[in-house]
Amino acid sequence: xxxxxxxxxxxxxxxxxxxxxxxxxxxxxxxxxxxxxFEKLVSKADLHYSxxxxxxxxxxxxxxxxxxxxxxxxxxxxxxxxxxxxVFPNDASSDNFFERHTDYCGGLGFVDFDxxxxxxxxxxxxxxxQHLTCYNGLVTTTGKGxxxxxxxxxxxxxxxxxxxxxxxxxxxxxxxLRALRPPTVKKGDHSAISRLRIEDNQLxxxxxxxxxxxxxxxxxxxxxxxxxxxAQITNENExxxxxxxxxxxVTFFISSAxxxxxxxxxxxxxxxxxxxxxxxxxxxxxxxxxxxxxxxxEKSFVHLHSNDGVAxxxxxxYTYFMYVxxxxxxxKIPPKFNGMLWTTGGxxxxxxxxxxxxxxxxxYNGMFPxxxxxxxxPYFNMYSNMYESCAVAARxxxxxxxxxxxxxxxxxxxxxxxxxxxxxxxxxLLVEKSWENRSEQYKNYARTKMPFLSRWNQKTxxxxxxxxxxxxxxxxxAFGHVTHIFSRGAKIAxxxxxxxxYTKNKQWLKxxxxxxxxGVAEFYRNFPNLKKEQDGIYxxxxxxxxxxxxxxxxxxxxxxxxxxxxxxxxxAAEILGTDMELQExxxxxxxxxxxxTLSTDVADVTSTDPVRWIKALPPVERGNYSSxxxxxxxxxxxxxxxxxxxxxxxxxxxxxxxxxxYFRNGINSETRVNVLSKLPVTxxxxxxxxxxxxxxxxxxxxxxxEVLANRMTLREGFQTTGVQRLGRVADALHLALFQSAPSxxxxxxxxxxxxxxxxxxxxxxxxxGRGNFLITTSIQDNSIEFIEIKSLAGEICIVRNPWPGDxxxxxxxxxxxxxFKGELIEFQTRxxxxxxxxxxxAEPKKxxxxxxx
Numbered sequence: 001x002x003x004x005x006x007x008x009x010x011x012x013x014x015x016x017x018x019x020x021x022x023x024x025x026x027x028x029x030x031x032x033x034x035x036x037x038f039e040k041l042v043s044k045a046d047l048h049y050s051x052x053x054x055x056x057x058x059x060x061x062x063x064x065x066x067x068x069x070x071x072x073x074x075x076x077x078x079x080x081x082x083x084x085x086x087v088f089p090n091d092a093s094s095d096n097f098f099e100r101h102t103d104y105c106g107g108l109g110f111v112d113f114d115x116x117x118x119x120x121x122x123x124x125x126x127x128x129x130q131h132l133t134c135y136n137g138l139v140t141t142t143g144k145g146x147x148x149x150x151x152x153x154x155x156x157x158x159x160x161x162x163x164x165x166x167x168x169x170x171x172x173x174x175x176x177l178r179a180l181r182p183p184t185v186k187k188g189d190h191s192a193i194s195r196l197r198i199e200d201n202q203l204x205x206x207x208x209x210x211x212x213x214x215x216x217x218x219x220x221x222x223x224x225x226x227x228x229x230x231a232q233i234t235n236e237n238e239x240x241x242x243x244x245x246x247x248x249x250v251t252f253f254i255s256s257a258x259x260x261x262x263x264x265x266x267x268x269x270x271x272x273x274x275x276x277x278x279x280x281x282x283x284x285x286x287x288x289x290x291x292x293x294x295x296x297x298e299k300s301f302v303h304l305h306s307n308d309g310v311a312x313x314x315x316x317x318y319t320y321f322m323y324v325x326x327x328x329x330x331x332k333i334p335p336k337f338n339g340m341l342w343t344t345g346g347x348x349x350x351x352x353x354x355x356x357x358x359x360x361x362x363x364y365n366g367m368f369p370x371x372x373x374x375x376x377x378p379y380f381n382m383y384s385n386m387y388e389s390c391a392v393a394a395r396x397x398x399x400x401x402x403x404x405x406x407x408x409x410x411x412x413x414x415x416x417x418x419x420x421x422x423x424x425x426x427x428x429l430l431v432e433k434s435w436e437n438r439s440e441q442y443k444n445y446a447r448t449k450m451p452f453l454s455r456w457n458q459k460t461x462x463x464x465x466x467x468x469x470x471x472x473x474x475x476x477x478a479f480g481h482v483t484h485i486f487s488r489g490a491k492i493a494x495x496x497x498x499x500x501x502y503t504k505n506k507q508w509l510k511x512x513x514x515x516x517x518x519g520v521a522e523f524y525r526n527f528p529n530l531k532k533e534q535d536g537i538y539x540x541x542x543x544x545x546x547x548x549x550x551x552x553x554x555x556x557x558x559x560x561x562x563x564x565x566x567x568x569x570x571x572a573a574e575i576l577g578t579d580m581e582l583q584e585x586x587x588x589x590x591x592x593x594x595x596x597t598l599s600t601d602v603a604d605v606t607s608t609d610p611v612r613w614i615k616a617l618p619p620v621e622r623g624n625y626s627s628x629x630x631x632x633x634x635x636x637x638x639x640x641x642x643x644x645x646x647x648x649x650x651x652x653x654x655x656x657x658x659x660x661x662y663f664r665n666g667i668n669s670e671t672r673v674n675v676l677s678k679l680p681v682t683x684x685x686x687x688x689x690x691x692x693x694x695x696x697x698x699x700x701x702x703x704x705x706e707v708l709a710n711r712m713t714l715r716e717g718f719q720t721t722g723v724q725r726l727g728r729v730a731d732a733l734h735l736a737l738f739q740s741a742p743s744x745x746x747x748x749x750x751x752x753x754x755x756x757x758x759x760x761x762x763x764x765x766x767x768x769g770r771g772n773f774l775i776t777t778s779i780q781d782n783s784i785e786f787i788e789i790k791s792l793a794g795e796i797c798i799v800r801n802p803w804p805g806d807x808x809x810x811x812x813x814x815x816x817x818x819x820f821k822g823e824l825i826e827f828q829t830r831x832x833x834x835x836x837x838x839x840x841x842a843e844p845k846k847x848x849x850x851x852x853x
Contacts, residue, residue, distance in 0.1 A: 030301075030766050036766075036850075036851045037850065045323060046131060049130040049131075049709065051125045056070065056081075058072065062132075062139055062159065063341045064152040064156075064157065064289075065378075066331040068159075068328060071141070074123065075124055078163075082108040082110075082254060083347075084256060085336075086331055088209075088410075089192055090190060092412070092413070096190040101352055103354070104353060105349075106343060109177055110179075111175075113176075117169065117171045123143040128143045135297065137289060139151070146169075149162045157256050158254065160251065160253055160282050165246060165248070173242075175229075175240060176240040179194040182194070189212060190211040191209070191210050193206075196237070196238070201231045202271070202274065215261075217260075221270040221273075222254050223252070223277075226248070228244055230243075296372065300774075301764075302764075304762070321729070325375050335363070336349075338716045338722060340722050350719065350720055351452065351716055354409060356408055358676070361491065362676060362727040364376060365638075366728070386405075386414070387519070390405050390414065396416070402518070402523035403489065403522075407454055409453070410453070424439060457481055479544065479551045483544065484544040489519075490565045493519070497572065509576065524566075538589055540553070540555070540558050541553050543555055545616050545629075555597075555616040556596060560638070562593055563641055566586045567744065570746070602625070604626055611653075615627055631662055631674075631679050633678060634682045637686075640741055641745065643686075645750050646744075659682055659683065671695060678731075680696050681731050684755070684756045685741075687755045691756060693758040735756070736754075740752075740771065748798060749798070753775070753777050763778070776790070785838075786838045787799060794829055794833070797835070808837055809841075810837055811837075812833070
């Protein structure tokens with residue numbers, strides 16, 4: 001069909017569909033085809049404990065995305081640690097956390113409910129039960145006739161606790177608020193001040209953190225309307241309510257607040273929040289939260305089943321991940337990968353308070369299809385808010401333009417450097433000056449800087465000697481694990497682009513996405529070590545391949561990033577009608593950019609092995625450049641450079657050979673999958689059903705680290721309770737269920753359902769695709785039943801025929817309006833229109849069913 005004929009046909013189709021829907025209303029449910037009992041579906045992900053957990057990190061999570069806690073028990077107490085996503089005692093400008101793992105964040109205070117009985121331990125094994133209801137975020141704990149209920153108000157920063165007494169077993173209840181540290185702690189010019197006090201029979205704890213011009217404050221208040229609640233000061237680190245035995249339930253409200261503005265009165269804020277909660281009451285705010293969660297769950301779903309129960313297990317872990325993110329990712333700053341809102345032993349944690357891009361990506365890469373964009377906002381907000389500091393860093397550190405988003409960074413970006421330090425740093429990092437010749441001024445300036453920050457990551461710890469912290473360097477000169485990683489900025493920018501692709505929100509593209517995309521493209525274009533060689537090809541020198549290869553040429557990370565970011569920068573500029581000159585400059589680089597490095601490009605790879613992509617070209621400072629790409633990042637697949645829609649079959653062949661290189665003995669039920677691995681994601685993208693069947697379950701049940709009773713891990717070390725592997729699983733599962741990928745970055749997305757689905761797994765889902773299409777479909781006994789597409793933006797829809805060789809009918813409003821034959825089905829949609837595809841001869845109503853278990 002000629003392009004002109006296609007345009008005429010699409011116009012006719014749009015007119016027909018518009019006429020059919022002239023007086024139609026938007027379907028009231030998520031889907032016309034599948035009737036979902038969301039409460040029953042989500043409840044499969046609930047946590048049930050029949051005995052107390054052995055460690056606090058296995059508690060049950062409750063939160064509203066800003067504040068939260070695990071809830072756990074000791075024999076005589078219900079315990080929590082109240083945390084927030086926006087409490088940071090220092091930022092990246094600090095000179096006091098030069099020792100690794102000593103910077104901290106997140107914590108507000110400990111809250112304990114002690115049941116004082118002369119005869120019984122209330123929460124012993126006998127008669128114990130603890131239950132997290134994921135559908136509404138309520139944790140219920142029972143023991144010896146007592147019952148407690150805990151949840152976090154979805155709309156306000158208040159947690160509610162209700163305790164039902166056992167009239168036959170009188171106890172004295174102590175509700176304690178404890179500080180995380182002594183009243184005054186100083187480290188250089190960093191200070192942490194904690195102040196406990198009682199006001200109007202309420203327990204209040206304020207924290208203030210200061211260092212030079214930096215300030216962060218927090219407040220937590222516990223209030224109770226119980227007539228017998230009497231506030232007491234226990235000591236400088238604890239205050240409490242004492243409640244004598246009674247017959248009525250006791251309710252407590254725990255309100256919190258935080259700010260980086262020293263003028264904000266946080267005490268008044270938590271008082272106001274607590275007062276509002278008391279006036280409304282436990283039941284009222286619980287119903288409000290229940291309604292929020294109800295709407296949250298009704299945005300999408302995944303339902304899986306297999307006879308061996310493995311698919312069912314994958315489903316409940318997927319649903320649980322969504323619950324954890326709904327509880328932990330709705331603030332102005334995203335939760336940190338290492339602990340999130342779930343630390344229980346204070347606010348220290350391994351890896352400190354910086355953000356690692358690769359680890360954070362576990363939580364957010366796969367979130368788009370879930371149709372819960374509010375969970376992505378903290379991630380986007382943090383990087384948007386550090387734009388100016390990243391622009392300064394691009395100029396100071398690298399002599400470039402645009403923005404430099406490092407792999408490791410503080411919550412508010414990078415501090416500006418003194419120009420003389422910046423000049424020397426730039427010369428060192430660009431390998432224009434020998435590392436051994438750095439000045440004493442530079443060494444002294446670097447001595448107190450945070451060693452996990454990318455720009456200072458050459459530092460290694462030696463230890464305390466003669467009362468002074470001593471560091472050396474890692475032996476790579478100006479290079480460290482994360483010093484020369486630029487691909488993180490490209491990946492973040494690509495996610496800004498993906499948000500546009502999934503929503504088709506042009507305002508978002510203009511105001512939020514394009515500045516970041518352009519900034520990263522301009523950084524690469526102006527990077528001094530991106531050079532056009534004599535053969536006319538652009539190569540990039542003196543860069544890392546993620547953390548493992550240092551000071552290399554044409555790394556797979558950076559070549560993939562440029563091959564991804566330049567096309568979408570051009571496409572975005574075209575959509576917005578801007579930067580015509582830059583478009584041409586970006587095209588010139590992209591058209592002449594070095595290809596991805598192949599195993600055949602180097603001499604020390606066995607020639608009989610299948611051709612695959614490798615990490616880099618030699619020489620390198622450190623690392624195995626000829627190994628396959630980092631399995632934790634897999635950049636080629638991230639940027640839509642290779643997928644089932646790729647038109648270049650040779651590229652697909654190399655992609656599959658590269659994937660196979662990680663599994664010399666094939667893929668089976670014994671194949672090990674680590675927490676951060678993106679191999680299951682890659683397998684899904686390539687349509688490998690065995691990847692879905694074995695790698696996804698094996699990542700859930702990873703052999704790398706212990707999986708706790710609450711399905712979290714401590715993979716990163718002490719106080720790092722998190723769900724990184726479940727985020728990777730969600731990403732891989734989405735891509736196994738359906739893909740809406742273009743054949744190249746910035747191209748037209750094509751919907752393909754069940755591209756990597758095991759033959760013995762059944763599935764139904766509603767998920768969001770690019771183009772802002774809600775896609776509902778079902779596969780039973782290896783047979784795809786229908787595809788329902790709800791168009792939220794009125795875009796042209798392209799679907800790969802799920803019934804190859806068969807004629808496909810398009811139904812609108814219960815009527816067949818068009819048939820298709822061939823590999824691709826393309827039709828214009830109207831905004832909020834609903835479209836159903838079935839095999840010719842089958843009517844959609846045949847497949848209408850209920851999803852409850």
